[in-house]
Amino acid sequence: MSELFLPQELIRKKRDGISLSDPEIGYMVRGITDGSLTDAQLGAFAMAIFKCGMSMDERVNLTRHMMNSGDTLNWDQLNLNGPVVDKHSTGGVGDKISLMLAPIVASCGGYVPMISGRGLGHTGGTLDKLESIPGYDATPNNSAFQSLVKQVGCAIIGQTANLAPADQRFYATRDVTATVESIDLITASILSKKLASGLDALVMDIKTGNGAFAANYKMAQELAQSIANVSSNSGVPTSCLITDMDQVLGHSVGNAIEVMECIDFLKDPHNADQRLLELTLELSAYMLQLSGLESDLDSARNKSKLALESGKAASIFGKMITELGGPVDLIEVPEKHLKPMPLVASIQSNSSGYVSEVDARAIGLSMIHLKAGRTKSSDPIDHGVGLSEIVSKGQWLDKGESLAMAHCRDQMQLDFLQSQLPKLIHFNQKKPSNTNLIKEVLTSNKGLN
Structure with missing residues (x-):
């Protein structure tokens, strides 16, 4: 035919x-x-x-054929004693959640085969962050990857050439033909890779706001509903959380610097950024509930929190790093391996008041200018450059206080950040109202949950 x-x-x-x-x-x-x-x-x-x-049937069929264009993972022969579950984010500035989330869910009995991407555009990539760790091998073969997931409970690696190869070519074409912003094609692109991993359940983090791909809230809703419907109609129960990306997530942007924040988070969650902590635990709870490890979200939240606070998640993260070729003592002495930059200095505020607006997108673009990100997939990146201790919306600052700490290779980079960053963080004498971190949760054909 x-x-x-x-x-x-x-x-x-x-x-x-x-x-x-x-x-x-x-x-x-x-x-x-x-x-x-x-x-x-x-x-x-x-x-x-x-x-x-495309119609819903067309989206499902396109996703399924792209998923089956290469290797698909089957976990039956490994006799796992828990569900295979994953999370995917549409990306944001400072979005480092996967690094903490995978070991938390693994601590609670889930198996997390997380296949992640590199950063492109203003958002950072999980893979780039992990590759700032010396020795980390993000490209094991499928057999080694599956064995590692069974042994440790989670593994975060990059997409292999044999996983959804149709998507790799299709995306490269869309990137140069102004067809990236299609709900149909974004849905098939994301899900063809995720469903090829043989999942029992999937949780999506759809970012919206000035630092997100879906800056428009209506687009975020349409994408969330499309992914929930297509994935569920393909046999994988899926929940999509629409979350705020109107400021940096956590207090750092960069690669090695974000890994350092993740290690601090896992070792001492009580001192973690509250938005980062809230979203990590909420995504974990949905993963546990949706995969059947817990019957309701409250018990799933409690279990996730215990896994984090007990240190079990930190231990699993350290084991995953070691098994993928990284240092055995990264958790204990991260500064030994994530070497500090030659120049670390404060960027000072030119104004006083409450932080009312943070241009997360522009901060992400400034990182690309300093080679901490890339404009095309072949660009090399500098894993050490970045910002830490970035201020949050609602925080009061006096003139001359620090907006962030800059981690730079040379004075030229520092001068650039000192000229740019004060323009990207705005102040008001009135404290801004709090915005909901989690705006909406959508599941298959149900709309607002």
Whole structure:
């Protein structure tokens, strides 16, 4: 049957707003994977979807075919004594939650095979943070990865070339054809990789605000509902939390600096940033409840908190790092391995008042300017550059007090941050009202939960 299909005819159908059948979508995905679909045809196909959209059946079928375009993980032969569960975030500035969340859930009996990405644009990547750790191997083969998840309870690695290869080519094309911001294509891209991991349950953190990909709240809602519906219709129960990204999450931005904050968080949660602590424990609770490890969210929250405060999560994080080639004593002496930068200095405020606005996106872009992030996937990055002790909204500052500590290679970088950062943090004499960190929770076809 497939030989009767012509790519240009299927592109024309989609361009004219006509739904594609499951075999037709399967044919196009095979063409993406094996290269028989040209770059021009793939770009046209992406634009047709971008302009005309897809039905729910089309989204499910596209996701499934992309998921099956390469390796898929099966956990049956490992005889795990708990569910396989994961979390994915759409990304934000200072979003380091995966590093604490995976070991917390593993401490509670879940198995977390977390396949993460690198940063691109103004948001940082989990993989970049972990690769600031000397020796860390983010690309084990599937067998080693699965064995490690069984042994430790969690492992955070990068996407291999054999996992959803159709998505890798499709995303690269979307990136250069102005078709990234499609709910249909974002849904299939995220879920094709996650569902290939053989999950029993998935929790999504959909960021919204000035530091998020989905800066518009309506887009965040549409994406959350789409992911919840497609994933659940593909057999994986999914909850999507829409969360605030109108300021840096936690008190640091960078790679090694964020790893240091994570280690401090795991060792001493009582001194952690409260927003970071709240969201980490809430995502963990949803993962435990949705996967069946706990029957309700309150008991799941208590179990997560105990796993963190007991030090068990810190121990599992340390073990994961060691098993993936990192130092055996990273948790105990992180400063020995995450070496301080040559120049560490305070960026001082030019104003006094309550912090009323933090331009998280611009802070993320300033990190890219200093090579702590990348503008294209092949760019090298500087793992050491960053900011720590960043102020939060609602905090009072006097003129001359510190907005953040800059960690730089040279005076030129410091001068840049001293000129830029005061422009990105705004003040008001009236204390701003608190905004909800978790704005909404959506599940399949139910809307607001």
